[in-house]
Every structure is written in C-alpha cells, then in structure tokens.
Amino acid sequence: MCVRPFGERWRAPYACDPYGSRGRLFPEAISPTRSDFQRDRDRIIHSSAFRRLKHKTQVFVYHEGDHFRTRLTHTIEVSQIARALARSLGLDEDLAEALALSHDLGHTPFGHTGEDTLDECMAGFGGFDHNAQALRVVTRLERRYAEYDGLNLTWETLEGLVKHNGPLLDADGKPTLRYAARGVPLAILEYNAQQDLELATHAGGEAQAAAIADDIAYDAHDIDDGLRAGLFRIEDLREVPFIAELLAEIDVRYPNLDLSRRIHELTRRVITRFVEDVVREGEQRIEALAPKNAGDIRQAGRTMVCFSKAMTEADASIKRFLYARMYRHPDVMRVRAQADDVLRDLFRRFKAEPELMPEEWQADLPRDDEPRLARRVADYIAGMTDRYAILEHRRLFDVTPDLR
Numbered sequence: 001m002c003v004r005p006f007g008e009r010w011r012a013p014y015a016c017d018p019y020g021s022r023g024r025l026f027p028e029a030i031s032p033t034r035s036d037f038q039r040d041r042d043r044i045i046h047s048s049a050f051r052r053l054k055h056k057t058q059v060f061v062y063h064e065g066d067h068f069r070t071r072l073t074h075t076i077e078v079s080q081i082a083r084a085l086a087r088s089l090g091l092d093e094d095l096a097e098a099l100a101l102s103h104d105l106g107h108t109p110f111g112h113t114g115e116d117t118l119d120e121c122m123a124g125f126g127g128f129d130h131n132a133q134a135l136r137v138v139t140r141l142e143r144r145y146a147e148y149d150g151l152n153l154t155w156e157t158l159e160g161l162v163k164h165n166g167p168l169l170d171a172d173g174k175p176t177l178r179y180a181a182r183g184v185p186l187a188i189l190e191y192n193a194q195q196d197l198e199l200a201t202h203a204g205g206e207a208q209a210a211a212i213a214d215d216i217a218y219d220a221h222d223i224d225d226g227l228r229a230g231l232f233r234i235e236d237l238r239e240v241p242f243i244a245e246l247l248a249e250i251d252v253r254y255p256n257l258d259l260s261r262r263i264h265e266l267t268r269r270v271i272t273r274f275v276e277d278v279v280r281e282g283e284q285r286i287e288a289l290a291p292k293n294a295g296d297i298r299q300a301g302r303t304m305v306c307f308s309k310a311m312t313e314a315d316a317s318i319k320r321f322l323y324a325r326m327y328r329h330p331d332v333m334r335v336r337a338q339a340d341d342v343l344r345d346l347f348r349r350f351k352a353e354p355e356l357m358p359e360e361w362q363a364d365l366p367r368d369d370e371p372r373l374a375r376r377v378a379d380y381i382a383g384m385t386d387r388y389a390i391l392e393h394r395r396l397f398d399v400t401p402d403l404r
Helices: 036-045 048-055 071-089 093-102 111-121 130-141 155-163 186-194 205-228 234-239 241-253 259-289 294-298 309-327 330-352 370-382 386-396
Strands: none
Touching: 036 093, 036 155, 048 071, 048 130, 048 386, 071 093, 071 205, 071 259, 093 155, 093 205, 111 330, 111 370, 130 155, 130 186, 130 370, 155 205, 205 259, 205 294, 205 309, 234 241, 234 259, 234 309, 241 259, 241 309, 259 309, 330 370, 330 386
C-alpha cells in the first residue's frame, strides 16, 4: 500500500484531497506536520463543544447508568465506522473522521427532546436546528483563536457538515428534505453568503460515509442500550426479520451463550452486516458512475455511499422497532417531559432576564433586539450539558425535576 505524507493512506481519484482543498475562510500557512483535514480533526477534538458531548444525552440521561451511550461515546463509535468505510472505499479517512467527530456538536442537552423544545421556543425567531447549530459552533461560537471566531475549518469539512444528509436546495434553488416546509436555516444561509458551500449538490463521499456511519451506530448501540436498560427483551427483537436472522445464527453457533455476550454478539453482527453492505453498494455505485474526481461525486445526483435496497429496509425496520419500544417507552417519555420543562423554564427566564446568564453571554447584546436576544439564549442553552442545565435550573427555580 502506498504511504503518503503524515501517515495518510491511499486515496482514490474521487476522494477529497487535502492538498487540493478549497481552503479556509481565513487563509493560514500550511502545517509542516499535518494535512489540512488532519488539522480540522484535531481542532474539533480540542474544542470546548466536543468535550461537552461527554455529558449530553444520547437516549439516557447521564445519571441513569455509566454504561449507556452519551453523545461523546456515540460520536467516537460513528468516527470508527466512518473511518472503516472511508478506508474500504478509497476516501480520505481524516476528513471522514473529522466529519464524524463534528456531526453532533450542535446538539442540545437531553437529546432530541432538547432540540424539539428549543425549536418550539424559537418558533418566532427562525427556529432551532442542530445541523445549523453545529455550523454556528464551528464558525462563530467557539472562541479559541486570536485572529477569528470559530475553528476556521476547511471548505470540505464545512460543506460535509452542512450537507451530509444530502443537498439543501434543488436545482431551482428551492429548499429540499427537512427544510422544504420551513426553509434553510438562516445560520446556514448567512455563512453560505460568505463562503459558497454549493447547497444544491451532494457532499463529498467522506461526508456520505460519516452520515451512514451515524445510522449504523444508532441502530447498533440503541439496541444494546435498550436491552441493557430492560426496555425490551432480546426475544422481542425477533419482530425485526433482519435481527431474527442474526439471532438464529448466534443461537446455532453459541447455543448456551449468556445474555450479556449474546447482546454483544448481536450488536457487533449488526454493525458488520451494515458496513459490509455499504461497502458493496458503494463500490457498485462508484463503478457505475466512474467518477474522475470528488466533484463528480457531488454532481452525481444521488448518494454514492449508502445501504442497498434490502439493508435500507432492514435499517427502517430497526428504527420502527426502536421508536415504538424504546424512544416512546413510558420511562423514556417521562424523563423527556421533565427535560422539556427544564429547558422551557430556562429559556423563558434567560430571555426575560438575560443578566442571569454569564457575563460573556451578555456582551454586546442590545435588549431591544428580541430575535438576537432569543438566539443568544438558544446558543447558551444549546451548549449546556445535561447536568449543567439541571444545575442552572436549581439555581433559578425552587423545584427542579430529578429526571428519573
């Protein structure tokens, strides 16, 4: 295998090339020890937002158990899978890793409950979207460098962060996907006016690898966490044909396996089957397209790194099961309702009395600009960890839910 500078592996012609990067918003000298994508990855890892993922909910609040996933452990698992996919498909591993590590930086405390709550609180001020918030984090809210706000990441990383789930605009400039009804978030449009991220095209293959890795990690570790939390039994999973097939394989080969090892054997096989399927499907799609460069991947008109038709249905069936048996489980819903109360209380209080926020969050904040004030409050709350949100609620209110 050809070894490239800085320990990089071989890249196919259609991979994003750090030496052909479209650069950073604020030009910087080339590093003598790292490629531009490696520098992006390192900046993300050293960011404050990345560290806070340690105490942000995936499904279970941090005090419910030490072995359940948090946003940080989920992110690390996504990163591992994204690198594996990138390596198999000849993509740039460092860019895929950077995108996997950054994909959840915009998430609020208390998982998707927090995003839903902030979105409702911000309904009159542009709403709240975790993807747009991740862009705000890496371009504005991180304040580590003397010469600029944000992390000054490369165009390819920012493009992948914004478009990893597909184009945001169609060929006529109309919003697509989740933004069709409400429009592309203002934060994305404002940044795009500074540095065109080509919102009407797909992202590069590395972003596509990170996106599908997120789905794979979700399916596998939510099965694992749900079983260990006792929200459903392993036999219940036989409702999902794909899982039933894997359980049958395990039972034939390991007929007396204890429950803990049986669960692990199941989750590792879920990951393996999904990864192998994505590699096969990706290779077939890439071969049919015959891309000569990364631009051809972006202009392909469809996703190149994705599940086959059969595995798309397997993924959907797992998600249907988890939605019914885990995400809507009464115990989970009770905690979600309590988390919703905490964040609504905080939003209303900080918006009415912004002087209660830390001094740096009050700086240059005109009190007569309600949209700007609301966005500042949303930025502050979105950056909180679960436990900090609870502590802030206890500081400001007489009664705080225990989220159990």
